[in-house]
Every structure is written in structure tokens, then in C-alpha cells.
Amino acid sequence: MSASEWNSGDYPKRLRRARQKAGLTQAELANRLGTKQFNISRIEGGQRPRKPLFSRITAFIEDTERPPAKAQDQIVSAIAHSDELKALIARIVAEL
Known part of the structure; x- marks a missing residue:
């Protein structure tokens, strides 16, 4: 996932859809990705994650959308x- 996709505002929406499709709460997804629930909430709200978490989230989104x-x-x-x-x-x- 590229910076342009993040800047388009599509990334937070894709994360929320992928999480919901997987039937996960923000806390469950956070646990799976090795982070805290408030980080997932912030990212779904539009805050860009740091690179290591960004990579894990991108993999989750792509796996869920496949x-x-x-x-x-x-x-x-x-x-x-x-x-x-x-x-x-x-x-x-x-x-x-």
C-alpha cells in the first residue's frame, strides 16, 4: 500500500472494512497485530501508523480483501x- 493510498483517505476505510469483514473488534485486531486498541481506533480515524505497524496492517488488509x-x-x-x-x-x- 502506497503513501498515495493513505493520502486519499482510502486506507482507514479499508482497514475498518477488513476488520469488520474478519469479524474482529478493534481490541482483537490490535492483539493480533501486536499493538493497542487505541492505535487501531486512531488509524481508522485517519492517523497514519508508524512503518512497522503500517506493514502489518497492510498485510492484514490485503489478506482480508483477497x-x-x-x-x-x-x-x-x-x-x-x-x-x-x-x-x-x-x-x-x-x-x-
Whole structure:
């Protein structure tokens, strides 16, 4: 996650959504990340965390936003069986 994402105000919102999606309270998330509840509250309120905590929070957000492996497999399967995709692949192969 970049500084521009932080500056856009998106980071605190993403953290709150990820925490809620994971079904965690601020205190539970803080415990998991090795910090205090008031830090999570401040960050969700817009205060930028220090670098080590920023990295742990970023990893938590990205893990939470990533679809589960089963969902990924279903998405890949649906795409692979798409007639449009098959036609596109056939055109690309024909051009090789």
C-alpha cells in the first residue's frame, strides 16, 4: 500500500472494512497485530501508523480483501469456460 493510498483517505476505510469483514473488534485486531486498541481506533480515524505497524496492517488488509482460494478457483474456472475467452485464445494462437 502506497503513501498515495493513505493520502486519499482510502486506507482507514479499508482497514475498518477488513476488520469488520474478519469479524474482529478493534481490541482483537490490535492483539493480533501486536499493538493497542487505541492505535487501531486512531488509524481508522485517519492517523497514519508508524512503518512497522503500517506493514502489518497492510498485510492484514490485503489478506482480508483477497478472495478465498475456492472462490479464486471458481472465478478461474468460469473464465476458462467462457466462449469469448476461448475465441480470444484461438485468435492469439492463430497469430503466432
